[in-house]
Amino acid sequence: xxxxxxxxxxxxxxQKPEALEEHPFHFCPGCGHGIALRxxxxxxxxxxxxxxxxxxxxxxxxxNSYEYFNFDGLESAHGRAPAVATxxxxxxxxxxxxxxQGDGDLAAIGTAEIVHACARGENITTIFINNAIYGxxxxxxxxxxxxxxxxxxxxxxxKPSLAGYPIRVCEMLSTLExxxxxxxxxxxxxxxxxxxxxxIKLAFRTQLAGLGMSLVEVLSPCPTNWRVEPVKALExxxxxxxxxxxxxxxxxxxxxxxxxxEDHHA
Amino acid sequence: MHEEIxxxxxxxxxxxxxxxxxxxxxxxxEREVVYMPSYGAxxxxxxVWCNVTISDERIGALFIARPTIAVAMNxxxxxxxxxxxxSGGVLVVNQSLVPETVAxxxxxxxxxxxxxxxxxxxxxxxxxxxxLGALLACRAVVSVSRINKIMEDMLTKNPERLEINKRxxxxxxxxxxxNTQAARQV
Amino acid sequence: MxxxxxMAGNIAIAEGAISAGCHAYFGYPITPxxxxxxxxxxxxxEEGRVFVQTESEIAAINMVHGAAASGCRAMTTTSSPGxxxxxxxxxxxxxxNLPAVIVNVMRGGPGLGNIGGAQGDYFQAxxxxxxxxxxxxxxxxxTVQEMMDFTMLAFELADxxxxxxxxxxxxxxxxxxxxxxxxxxxxxxxxKPWAITGAVGRAKNIINSFxxxxxxxxxxxxxxxxxxxxxxxxxxxxxxxxxxDAALVIVAYGSAFRSAMTAMQMAREEGLKVGIFRPITLxxxxxxxxxxxxxxxxxxxxxxxxxxxLIEDVRLSLGADAQVELVNQFGGVPxxxxxxxxxxxxxxx
Numbered sequence: 001x002x003x004x005x006x007x008x009x010x011x012x013x014x015q016k017p018e019a020l021e022e023h024p025f026h027f028c029p030g031c032g033h034g035i036a037l038r039x040x041x042x043x044x045x046x047x048x049x050x051x052x053x054x055x056x057x058x059x060x061x062x063x064n065s066y067e068y069f070n071f072d073g074l075e076s077a078h079g080r081a082p083a084v085a086t087x088x089x090x091x092x093x094x095x096x097x098x099x100x101q102g103d104g105d106l107a108a109i110g111t112a113e114i115v116h117a118c119a120r121g122e123n124i125t126t127i128f129i130n131n132a133i134y135g136x137x138x139x140x141x142x143x144x145x146x147x148x149x150x151x152x153x154x155x156x157x158x159k160p161s162l163a164g165y166p167i168r169v170c171e172m173l174s175t176l177e178x179x180x181x182x183x184x185x186x187x188x189x190x191x192x193x194x195x196x197x198x199x200i201k202l203a204f205r206t207q208l209a210g211l212g213m214s215l216v217e218v219l220s221p222c223p224t225n226w227r228v229e230p231v232k233a234l235e236x237x238x239x240x241x242x243x244x245x246x247x248x249x250x251x252x253x254x255x256x257x258x259x260x261x262e263d264h265h266a
Numbered sequence: 267m268h269e270e271i272x273x274x275x276x277x278x279x280x281x282x283x284x285x286x287x288x289x290x291x292x293x294x295x296e297r298e299v300v301y302m303p304s305y306g307a308x309x310x311x312x313x314v315w316c317n318v319t320i321s322d323e324r325i326g327a328l329f330i331a332r333p334t335i336a337v338a339m340n341x342x343x344x345x346x347x348x349x350x351x352x353s354g355g356v357l358v359v360n361q362s363l364v365p366e367t368v369a370x371x372x373x374x375x376x377x378x379x380x381x382x383x384x385x386x387x388x389x390x391x392x393x394x395x396x397x398l399g400a401l402l403a404c405r406a407v408v409s410v411s412r413i414n415k416i417m418e419d420m421l422t423k424n425p426e427r428l429e430i431n432k433r434x435x436x437x438x439x440x441x442x443x444x445n446t447q448a449a450r451q452v
Numbered sequence: 453m454x455x456x457x458x459m460a461g462n463i464a465i466a467e468g469a470i471s472a473g474c475h476a477y478f479g480y481p482i483t484p485x486x487x488x489x490x491x492x493x494x495x496x497x498e499e500g501r502v503f504v505q506t507e508s509e510i511a512a513i514n515m516v517h518g519a520a521a522s523g524c525r526a527m528t529t530t531s532s533p534g535x536x537x538x539x540x541x542x543x544x545x546x547x548x549n550l551p552a553v554i555v556n557v558m559r560g561g562p563g564l565g566n567i568g569g570a571q572g573d574y575f576q577a578x579x580x581x582x583x584x585x586x587x588x589x590x591x592x593x594x595t596v597q598e599m600m601d602f603t604m605l606a607f608e609l610a611d612x613x614x615x616x617x618x619x620x621x622x623x624x625x626x627x628x629x630x631x632x633x634x635x636x637x638x639x640x641x642x643x644k645p646w647a648i649t650g651a652v653g654r655a656k657n658i659i660n661s662f663x664x665x666x667x668x669x670x671x672x673x674x675x676x677x678x679x680x681x682x683x684x685x686x687x688x689x690x691x692x693x694x695x696x697d698a699a700l701v702i703v704a705y706g707s708a709f710r711s712a713m714t715a716m717q718m719a720r721e722e723g724l725k726v727g728i729f730r731p732i733t734l735x736x737x738x739x740x741x742x743x744x745x746x747x748x749x750x751x752x753x754x755x756x757x758x759x760x761x762l763i764e765d766v767r768l769s770l771g772a773d774a775q776v777e778l779v780n781q782f783g784g785v786p787x788x789x790x791x792x793x794x795x796x797x798x799x800x801x
Contacts, residue, residue, distance in 0.1 A: 051652040056518075057660075066658050072648035074521050075660035077544045080514035083506070087518030087526070088648070090502045091476050095522070095650055113514070116507035286629075293458050293631055301458075301629035305484060305567070326713030327789045328628050 017041040019050045021070050030230025032187040032220025033061055036129055037068050039193070040100070043201045044071070047208065052096045056085045058110070060102040061135040079110020082117035085124040096207060098125040104134045107143040107167050114173070118213045121178025125207045126215040127200060128169060131222035132241060139225035143167045146244055150227075166244065170217050174250035180212035182251035186219035186242065188234040199249075202260060211255050219245055267297070268321040269407045272333035272350070274343025275360070277314050280394030281339060285316035287398065290416050291408035292320040302328045313342040320407055335405055337397050338364060339380070356404045358397055376400050376446050383437050392434035399438020404446075410439060454634040461599040462487035462626040465529065465555055465619065468603030470495055473638045474553070475524040476502035478515040480534060483567045484623040485557035488529045509534040513541030513554070520550040521659045523647030525607050529555035531623065532573050533564060535581075542616050543582030546676070547661030551610035553603065554588075555619045557626040560784025568784020569623030569707060574761035577620050578735040585673065587680050589617040589687060590734040592705040596630035602732075604635060609687065611642045613679055620734060622757060624707045624786055689732035690741055694720075698727030700800055701745065703766050704755040705731050708787040712755050715792035724800050731762075742769035751799060752776045755792050757785075775799075 016022070019041035025034040044053050055066045055073030058081045066073025076084040081099035088097040106114050106128050117124065133151055134140040140153040144166045148157040158166075174182045181203055185196035196218055203214035219241050221233035228236055252260070271288060275281040282303050289301040297320050304315040317330040336347035337358045344364050351357045353372040362381030378400045384392035402410055414432055421428040459467070466488045469477065477496050479489040489505065496503035502519070506512040512528040519526035530538060535556040545552050558573050560566040577590045589609050591602040599621060606617040648657050663669035694716065695701065704712040709730045719726040729745060731738050746752075752774055754763040763778050770776060779795035781787040 052650045054522075054648055054650070063662065064660070064664070066660070070656060071651045072657050074518075074648055074658065075544075075548065075662055076517065077514060077540055080510065080517075080541070083511040083514035084518035084521070086504065087476060087478065087502070087515035088522045090504065091519050091522050091524045091526075092649065097518075112507050113511055116511065120504075289629060290458060299458075299631065302624065303627055305627050324713070325630075325710075326715075326717065327711040328624050328707050329711070329786045329788060331788045331790045 017045045019044040019053070019070050021068055023068075025068060027061065028224040030221055030223035030233055031061070032131065032218070032222070033129065035187050035193060036127065036196075036218050036220060037065060039197045039200055040098070040127060041069060043197065043204055046201070047204055049096050049204070049208070052094060054085075054088055054095050054097040056081045056088070056097055056099045058099065058101040058105040060105050062100050062102050062105070062129060063136065065100045079105050079108070080113055081105070081110065082113040082122070082124070082126065086117055086120070086122045089122060089124050096125075096204065098127060098204070098207075100127045101129070102135065103128070103130045103132065103142045103144040107169050115176070118173045118176040118179045118215070121180070121212040123207055123210055123212055125203045126213075128215055128217045129220050130169070130217050130245065131220045132166070133222050133225045135222050135225055144169070146240060149240075151225075168245060170215070170250040173215060178213050179215065179251050180253045181206045181214040181256045183249045184217040184219065184245060184247050186237060186247055187221065188219070188237045202256065202263070205259050206256050209255065209259060211253065217245070219247075267407075268323065269319070269335055269405065270330040270333045271318040271320070271335045271337070271401075271407065272315070272330050272347060273318075273337040273339070274313055274315045274346065275339025275394075277312070279314075279339045280391065281314045282316050284337070284394045284398050285318050287413055287416060288318045288320070288408060291412040292318070294412060294416070295408055297322060298325050300325050300328055313340060315343070335401060335407070337401060339393065339397060340364060341366060344368070356401070358400045358404070360393060360397060362393065374404060374447070376404060376442055378438065378442060380438065383441060384434050387430065387433050387437055389430045389434050392430065395431055395434035396438035396441075399435045399440075400442040403439045403442035410435065454636060456631050456633050458629055459596055459632045460487060460627060460629045461596045461621060462557065463491050464596045464599040464632055465603050466491040466495065468600035468635070469527050469553070469607070470499060471600075471635045471637045472604040472607040473525050473641050474501070474527050474607065476515070476519040476526040478504050478506050478512040478519075478526070478528045480506050480509050480512050480530065482531045482534045484559055484569070484626050485529050485531050485555070487626070488555070509537035510541065513538040513545075516552045516554075517541060517545055517548075517550065520545065520552045521548070521648050523644040523649055525553075525611070525641065527553040527555065529557065531557045531559045532561050532570070535573055535576065539576070539582035542588065543584050543586060544661055545616045546582075546586035546588060547584060548659050549614040549676070550616070550659065551614050552616045553606045553610055553619065554616060555603065555621075558620065558622045560782070566784040567623060569625065569757065569786065570782060570784050571622055571706060571708065571757040571761070572759070572782060573620070574734065574756070574758055577618050578737070578765070586676060587683075587735050588615060589613070589683060589736070591617065591619050592732060592734050593619065593621050593625060594706055594709045594730070596625070596628060597632050599625060600632055600635060604638070613683055615679060615683070620706070622706050623784075684736040687733055688736050688738045688741070690738040691730040691732060692727065693730070694727040695729070695745065695749070697725050698749055699725040700727070700751040700753060700796060701749050702726060702728045702753045702755055702792065702796075703731070703742070703762065704728065705734065705762065706757070708755045708757050711787045711789045712792055714789035715796060718789065718793050719796045724796060726796055737765045737769065739769040742766065743771065746770040746774045750774055753779060753792070753795055753799060755779050755787060755795075757781045757787050
């Protein structure tokens with residue numbers, strides 16, 4: 001077997017994005033957060049906006065997401081990230097603030113803030129991680145916990161008679177005039193991850209073009225609180241979450257569709 | 267000088283406007299002045315109140331408990347001012363809407379048919395300015411010409427309204443001079 | 453030389469903020485301070501600045517958080533029930549060492565209460581109000597001029613200490629109209645190298661109030677503690693009137709202080725030697741000046757528009773042998789000069 005020449009090794013095929021810090025993620029094995037954060041970092045590199053990006057973190061497992069990024073970031077109180085991002089964008093239109101929120105944060109305690117950011121058509125971007133559970137606090141019922149699903153606060157499974165129904169965020173928010181791009185993606189397979197990246201990138205491009213509110217819901221595995229092994233968690237997501245939370249684009253205004261076409265031609 | 271003026275009447279009678287005119291005039295005459303309106307739900311129905319304190323010294327309380335001058339545009343405000351007007355003070359009563367009289371010897375009382383006088387001038391909404399004329403005839407807390415000047419500044423685009431306002435103010439002033447003891451005491 | 457003009461207290465707050473270089477205003481309608489929101493909706497766009505009417509008080513304080521974190525002077529204004537809703541956000545601001553101005557034009561309470569002026573939020577404003585160990589600087593204006601001046605001062609102090617600062621008038625002061633001398637706009641704003649403005653040519657900035665491990669959170673909390681010590685040392689403000697010969701001292705702030713002024717004049721006409729001590733900073737409370745005063749004067753009358761909140765700080769400041777009485781109103785009813793005079797007479801005659 002011939003030895004590889006040194007210069008043949010020089011082509012870099014894969015490396016840590018500049019927008020990510022050196023230190024490793026602290027998430028549980030099989031968690032989707034690491035993938036989602038990396039996708040955001042890759043996109044920020046590709047769009048060359050690291051010096052303008054602002055990570056508005058939330059509360060939950062996403063609490064110190066700013067620690068992983070190599071650009072400015074801040075904490076926001078539980079659910080309030082869209083309000084914080086609104087102010088940053090209004091005060092500094094050249095900055096690119098995005099919120100990174102979980103389902104408890106966005107769809108329960110922060111429902112008012114996300115709905116009104118969308119209604120106002122704020123030119124910000126939201127990455128919404130939906131893993132159907134409260135992760136950080138120990139697996140309690142989330143607003144997106146599926147009917148019948150076990151959680152530490154629905155020990156007999158979520159019963160609509162007691163706990164109501166899971167909220168479909170994309171469907172709800174896409175009815176609001178101020179939204180420009182709303183899409184639901186998932187992280188259960190390499191192909192799905194590639195599609196997720198395309199959607200998140202389009203969301204950032206929507207903001208860069210000044211077109212209004214963009215939001216990508218990312219269905220993400222939480223093996224620890226689902227109490228399954230990491231690989232099984234991906235299967236569980238596909239079998240249980242996809243039927244209730246169909247993937248796809250829920251809102252694409254014409255100007256965003258034009259952006260997408262541009263991309264396609266390129 | 268130090269005067270504490272209380273004005274009361276129905277919403278729509280121009281009570282707050284009367285107070286604002288006095289406040290602006292006192293301000294232009296470089297006095298210390300505080301204007302304190304009643305605010306909130308009573309604006310749309312019941313009795314509206316405002317206080318104007320005019321002084322040569324730093325003014326304390328925002329609210330007037332015992333006015334030196336009171337203007338009662340309706341009966342509800344007369345009920346209050348009948349009690350509270352300070353001894354030696356002036357009470358202007360809008361006789362057009364207030365049938366009651368006041369049994370006090372220690373204050374000067376002007377019963378003026380403010381609505382009727384205004385109506386005679388074709389200014390059905392001018393009862394507040396007629397009452398202001400009466401007040402100024404009794405106590406020159408600010409000058410009549412100052413009030414006229416303020417109205418001129420406010421109504422540059424509406425000379426007709428300005429003329430009507432001036433007439434109502436003057437009517438209240440001259441009527442009070444001609445018809446009451448209170449005015450002659452000044 | 454700036455002109456004098458007639459102005460309502462609420463408008464003076466808005467104009468004071470504009471002169472202080474407030475770049476962003478966020479508010480939610482609540483009586484009796486709506487004039488601030490309405491005035492700002494017109495003036496901020498005129499100045500090319502940011503105005504947002506928010507979906508809630510909670511959103512407003514969190515927008516202040518975003519604006520402050522990104523280096524802008526920012527303000528929100530409200531009245532009592534809305535002030536309760538803002539407490540979460542104020543704790544986060546304090547926890548993250550962010551400068552911001554919050555105005556609470558107090559109304560009658562508790563609960564929904566009423567739209568009259570009151571001072572029932574004294575504890576909430578001066579003792580923290582939200583969760584955790586923090587305090588905010590609290591300024592209590594008593595004239596329309598001070599509504600403007602203290603709003604401007606609040607921005608200075610907030611930036612000086614990187615701490616939220618509260619302006620705490622009552623609803624009556626918001627509605628009162630008095631002559632005001634306009635102030636020169638602040639043109640030189642402090643540099644904020646810590647702000648999140650995009651990591652251009654520098655390491656990234658992070659603004660937070662959080663650590664995974666308590667031990668890692670100690671430096672942040674220790675900084676807050678030290679800062680509060682400096683504020684207690686350097687920022688005490690008060691006004692004293694006729695204390696030289698006073699046999700009784702009224703302690704009052706806000707519109708209760710205004711009534712106390714009149715009551716003092718009336719008492720002196722009766723030959724009663726009354727003075728006034730007026731805390732201007734409710735936090736830091738003027739503990740030492742009051743304590744010094746109690747070596748000379750033994751009788752105090754606290755006049756406040758609450759059940760007896762200010763009186764607790766007065767008692768804690770005075771010597772054990774001081775006699776402290778309370779005269780008060782509450783629930784949106786103004787404190788009249790006559791009531792205070794009556795209380796003076798009861799003590800002194």
